[in-house]
Structure formats: structure tokens, C-alpha cells
Amino acid sequence: MNLTLKIWRQKDAKSKGGFETFKVEDVSPDTSFLEMLDILNNDLIHEGKEPIVFDHDCREGICGMCSLHINGFAHGPDTEITTCQLHMRKFKDGDTITIEPWRSSAFPVIKDLAVDRSAFDKILQAGGFVSVNTGGVPDANSIPIPKKDADESMDAAACIGCGACVATCKNGSAMLFVAARVSSLAKLPQGKVEGARRAKAMVAKMDELGFGSCTNTQACESQCPKLISISHIARLNREFLKAKFRD
Amino acid sequence: MGNFLTSSSIGKKFVMSISGCFLLLFLIFHMVMNATAVISPEAYNVICAFLGANWYAVAGTAVLALGVLVHFLYALILTFQNWKARGGVKRYAVTKKEDSVSWSSKNMFVLGCIIVVGLIVHLYNFWYNMMFVELVGQHQNAMGFAPTDGASLIMYHFASIVWVIVYLVWFVAIWFHLTHGMWSMMQTVGWNNKIWLKRLKVIANVLSTLIMLGFAVTVIVYYLKSVGFDFFGLISW
Known part of the structure; x- marks a missing residue:
């Protein structure tokens, strides 16, 4: 799958922040959403760019750390799952995916997609x-x-x-x-x-x-x-x- | 107990719930009163005379106005606080409506504003030409009717298709507001659980529909009467 990602980037809590667009190619539909972001971050590191910050921990849906707002839905377009349980087969080849941090005054953005909960x-x-x-x-x-x-x-x-x-x-x-x-x-x-x-x-x-x-x-x-x-x-x-x- | 009704989020929602319940009871009373006008304009006018500028009717109107004011002021305060809590101007770039979420539940404030605008127009059309005329000591309103002649006033307004459409649109807004407000009221005071949630939603839909149909029937019957339809002799006044 080839995808376009529109990802919220924000240097720190005080910065304004904005969307940046990235391309990821040859992603397997069986890849988890977070693994797809790992692949993107790997590419960014190889290119000498700063990787995208996002929260994650257990990656099996029990710790509650992953927290992404994907295409208008908390934890992405599926039910009864956390972001780490979301797989790329839920999207189509050529899709543009918008990824944002949780939005709430009580959850200020720390950096990029990570918020303070x-x-x-x-x-x-x-x-x-x-x-x-x-x-x-x-x-x-x-x-x-x-x-x-x-x-x-x-x-x-x-x-x-x-x-x-x-x-x-x-x-x-x-x-x-x-x-x-x-x-x-x-x-x-x-x-x-x-x-x-x-x-x-x-x-x-x-x-x-x-x-x-x-x-x-x-x-x-x-x-x-x-x-x-x-x-x-x-x-x-x-x-x-x-x-x-x-x- | 403290001032939790003004300071706590649940306390404020409780006030919304109780004031909403009070307004709902008034709406039922008003609908039943209007339905009388369909059956007999004379009987309706007797009620209008009973609810004229008497001390109990004026006191009732004042309490009702207070109920509307409290409900609307709390809605303003809560909506602003909720907007701030959501992040103010920092909103999501992409939002989608969840399948199980009703449209009315997400638009209660907008619906409430439409209802208030409609209420102001309605008070001008009827209350101003009835109770207010009597309170200032006049014996007839601008249309030349006695302040207790509510039936003639209904006929005067709903002979116009424009007023019929305006009122029907207003009724639809109230219907949407009630379908969510009624079960939400029970949830807020804590009288809900997994089993009763579905039942309360059905009761809210049925009751809202019955109330608003009652209002709509009065408007439509008076309009059709004004254009000469006699309902096959069933409504013979």
C-alpha cells in the first residue's frame, strides 16, 4: 500500500504546530498502524530528520498509552480497539490519512502527537x-x-x-x-x-x-x-x- | 450542600435537567389547551378567560419565564465552558459523526437558540396580544379582538401560510430538542441504566412526537378551516 500521511507536528507545548505531509510506500496491509509509523520514523531518521513523537507502550490494547485521532476518529476508523490494534487493512491503497493528537484543554500537547494525560x-x-x-x-x-x-x-x-x-x-x-x-x-x-x-x-x-x-x-x-x-x-x-x- | 448547583458540572446539568422537566410539563399542558381549540373555540376562549390577567396566571407566567431563563442561561454557561474544555479554537482538522450518535444530541444549543427565537415571535403573536393587553387595562388588541378571544387570534395568524410554515419549522426544532432532552434529563438525574436507556429513548420519541403533533394539528386545522375545508363535517364550528 502507498499512503499519504498528514501528521500534526508541534515542537513543544508552547509552539503553534501544524500539519506536515509524508509519503509511505510498500506498506503491508497486515502492518499495524503504529508499525506503519515506526517505518515512517525509520525513514525519517535515515534521512537525518526528526522522527514523529507519539505515545505507545504495550501494543496489545491494555495499557491505554496509544492516543491518536485518525481520520476523524479516536483510535481510528474501527470499533472496540486501541490505536495499536488498528491495522492498515482498514485503509485503501492511495488513501490520505490525517493523524492528530487528542484535542482537549486538559490534555495539552507535549510534542507532535503526544499529549499530557x-x-x-x-x-x-x-x-x-x-x-x-x-x-x-x-x-x-x-x-x-x-x-x-x-x-x-x-x-x-x-x-x-x-x-x-x-x-x-x-x-x-x-x-x-x-x-x-x-x-x-x-x-x-x-x-x-x-x-x-x-x-x-x-x-x-x-x-x-x-x-x-x-x-x-x-x-x-x-x-x-x-x-x-x-x-x-x-x-x-x-x-x-x-x-x-x-x- | 454548598453551591454545587452553580459550581459543579453535574450540579449545573442537574439544574438544566430539572428546568427542562418543568418546561416539558408546561409544553404538555399547553398542547392539551391548544387541542381544546380544535374541538371547540368557545371552550378554548373559556380557558383563555380563566388564564387571563389573574394573579395566579401572572404568577404562573413569571415562574415559567424564570424556568426558560434559567434553562437558557445555564445552557449558555455550559456551552461556553464545554467549548473551552474542548480546546477552544484548537479543533480537529477532521471530524466524523459516530454512527450511534444522534444529530440532535450534538446540536442541542443550536436547536435551543432556534426555539428561543421562535418563542420571542410566539410571545409577540399571542401573549402580547392577550395577557399583556389585559394587564395594561385595554379591552381589545391591535387586531380588534378581545384579549380573551384566543380562538380568533389563532385563526387570524394561521390563515396565513407563512405563519403555518414558520410554526411548523419551529415545532420540528422543538421535536428534535425533546427527543434528546427527555431521556438525557433522566440520565442526568441518575435514573437510567443499560435496560432503561432503550426504553427511555422510545418513550422520549413517542412523547415528543405526540406533543408536537398536538401543536401541529391545531395549526393545520385552523389553516384548513380558513381556506374553507370543513373536515367532512367532523369539525363543525
């Missing part, structure tokens, strides 16, 4: 945990949890924190991410105890960091590689409002 870490630090006293580890089966609740909690816990929800939301809202974290703990007896404090603290941090509010477009859900449902957002709203009205 530490805002998610700050939200987690605010309340995305269960406080436990140190001591012996209790037996796993000593706290009975209904299968339905355990399943729902696990579905929410599948969130890898990639930020596709924020990247795809027209409001730059992090509600799906926060909701997944709040919901996964709220459905378990261990997490329920601190449910009110957690919801209030995480939403307050989310607002402070400049994320937008949720207008229920469901765009986040459609682009989430782990198919996290917006029903978790309903639970977050419930937890938060209950906590605030009790105060």
Missing part, C-alpha cells in the same frame, strides 16, 4: 481508591458479592484510561472515565463505604482540571475501546447527587 492520574489520586487498614489479607470469598454486581464492576474496571472518551466528546468531558472508576468501586461492598466521598472528590478534581460537562451524546461510549457504557455515568450522577443532597 496526567490529569487522569490527578483525578484518580483525588478519590479513585479504597482506603484499607493494613493487616492480614482477608479470604477472597469472605465477602459475598452477587454475580451481577461483580460483573458490572468488572465491566467498569475494564477502562484503561486511554482518554478516547475525552478526545471524542464534543465537550472534552471526562465523565465516562470518572464514571467507570466510581462505578467499579461503588458496585462492590469494599468500595461502597467511601462512595459519597469518592464521587464528590473525583468530580471536583475533574471540574478543577478543566474537563467539560456531559451532554449525553454517547460519542464517548461509541469510541471507547473497552465499550464502557454510559449507564455508569448515570450511576456517577446518582452517587454524586445523593452525596451532595445529604450534605
Whole structure:
């Protein structure tokens, strides 16, 4: 496959940035998208040019590091995948592919296609945990949890924190991410105890960091590689409002 | 509780949701009232007289105006904050609409602006010529009708095909706004889950269609009556 790539280049967070056009030739349809970028970077290095900076790590869809906006879609034109799971067979020979970094005030561009997603870490630090006293580890089966609740909690816990929800939301809202974290703990007896404090603290941090509010477009859900449902957002709203009205 | 209704993103959405619910209830009441005008103009005028410049009607109008104002002001604030959160002027060069995302959900503010413009025109056409005329102590409006003669005022406006088209376009905008707003309202207050999401969307579509059809029928019936169609004797006034 021969492709034209329009890639966002930006020297650093303060620079303006703009698109640069590159050509890649003889790319196998079985190549992953990130491997295709590796090939391009290899060529650029051989030509003495600066390679394109992009985030990646595990390359098996579980770390949440890869974060590219490809032809108008977070993680590219496919569903239930991260960018590293996207393959070139999803494109046609001769295609022009536009690659952009996540766009959100809370995710500033560090360089080229890499953005700073530490805002998610700050939200987690605010309340995305269960406080436990140190001591012996209790037996796993000593706290009975209904299968339905355990399943729902696990579905929410599948969130890898990639930020596709924020990247795809027209409001730059992090509600799906926060909701997944709040919901996964709220459905378990261990997490329920601190449910009110957690919801209030995480939403307050989310607002402070400049994320937008949720207008229920469901765009986040459609682009989430782990198919996290917006029903978790309903639970977050419930937890938060209950906590605030009790105060 | 603090001031979370003005400071928190979920708090602000909660206010949008409750004010939207209030406006929806008013819309249902208004539609039922209009439907009376189709069955009997005299009965409609009795309601108009009841809801004239009485203290309860004026108080109700003031509360309603407050509801519209709160809903619109919060929409303005949230839309601006969301625009900033998205990156302000730093937008994607390429965007595509996701298949499962409804058009109305992404255009609620634009639809809301169309609705507000339509509302101003509508208030001028009807409220100004009815309740306002009565409030300033006059006994007839510019068209020469008594302020409580709502049926004649409906006939006066909807004898014009231009007003019919303008109102039908306005109704379509409200319909789009409601189809998303109704289930979104339930989601925002937390009354939703995977099973109820589909049900709420169906309820929202059906209810929005019924409400807006009710309004459209009144406009169309009065227009057809004005051109001499008697509905085969079914609507005999």
C-alpha cells in the first residue's frame, strides 16, 4: 500500500504546530498502524530528520498509552480497539490519512502527537481508591458479592484510561472515565463505604482540571475501546447527587 | 450542600435537567389547551378567560419565564465552558459523526437558540396580544379582538401560510430538542441504566412526537378551516 500521511507536528507545548505531509510506500496491509509509523520514523531518521513523537507502550490494547485521532476518529476508523490494534487493512491503497493528537484543554500537547494525560492520574489520586487498614489479607470469598454486581464492576474496571472518551466528546468531558472508576468501586461492598466521598472528590478534581460537562451524546461510549457504557455515568450522577443532597 | 448547583458540572446539568422537566410539563399542558381549540373555540376562549390577567396566571407566567431563563442561561454557561474544555479554537482538522450518535444530541444549543427565537415571535403573536393587553387595562388588541378571544387570534395568524410554515419549522426544532432532552434529563438525574436507556429513548420519541403533533394539528386545522375545508363535517364550528 502507498499512503499519504498528514501528521500534526508541534515542537513543544508552547509552539503553534501544524500539519506536515509524508509519503509511505510498500506498506503491508497486515502492518499495524503504529508499525506503519515506526517505518515512517525509520525513514525519517535515515534521512537525518526528526522522527514523529507519539505515545505507545504495550501494543496489545491494555495499557491505554496509544492516543491518536485518525481520520476523524479516536483510535481510528474501527470499533472496540486501541490505536495499536488498528491495522492498515482498514485503509485503501492511495488513501490520505490525517493523524492528530487528542484535542482537549486538559490534555495539552507535549510534542507532535503526544499529549499530557496526567490529569487522569490527578483525578484518580483525588478519590479513585479504597482506603484499607493494613493487616492480614482477608479470604477472597469472605465477602459475598452477587454475580451481577461483580460483573458490572468488572465491566467498569475494564477502562484503561486511554482518554478516547475525552478526545471524542464534543465537550472534552471526562465523565465516562470518572464514571467507570466510581462505578467499579461503588458496585462492590469494599468500595461502597467511601462512595459519597469518592464521587464528590473525583468530580471536583475533574471540574478543577478543566474537563467539560456531559451532554449525553454517547460519542464517548461509541469510541471507547473497552465499550464502557454510559449507564455508569448515570450511576456517577446518582452517587454524586445523593452525596451532595445529604450534605 | 454548598453551591454545587452553580459550581459543579453535574450540579449545573442537574439544574438544566430539572428546568427542562418543568418546561416539558408546561409544553404538555399547553398542547392539551391548544387541542381544546380544535374541538371547540368557545371552550378554548373559556380557558383563555380563566388564564387571563389573574394573579395566579401572572404568577404562573413569571415562574415559567424564570424556568426558560434559567434553562437558557445555564445552557449558555455550559456551552461556553464545554467549548473551552474542548480546546477552544484548537479543533480537529477532521471530524466524523459516530454512527450511534444522534444529530440532535450534538446540536442541542443550536436547536435551543432556534426555539428561543421562535418563542420571542410566539410571545409577540399571542401573549402580547392577550395577557399583556389585559394587564395594561385595554379591552381589545391591535387586531380588534378581545384579549380573551384566543380562538380568533389563532385563526387570524394561521390563515396565513407563512405563519403555518414558520410554526411548523419551529415545532420540528422543538421535536428534535425533546427527543434528546427527555431521556438525557433522566440520565442526568441518575435514573437510567443499560435496560432503561432503550426504553427511555422510545418513550422520549413517542412523547415528543405526540406533543408536537398536538401543536401541529391545531395549526393545520385552523389553516384548513380558513381556506374553507370543513373536515367532512367532523369539525363543525
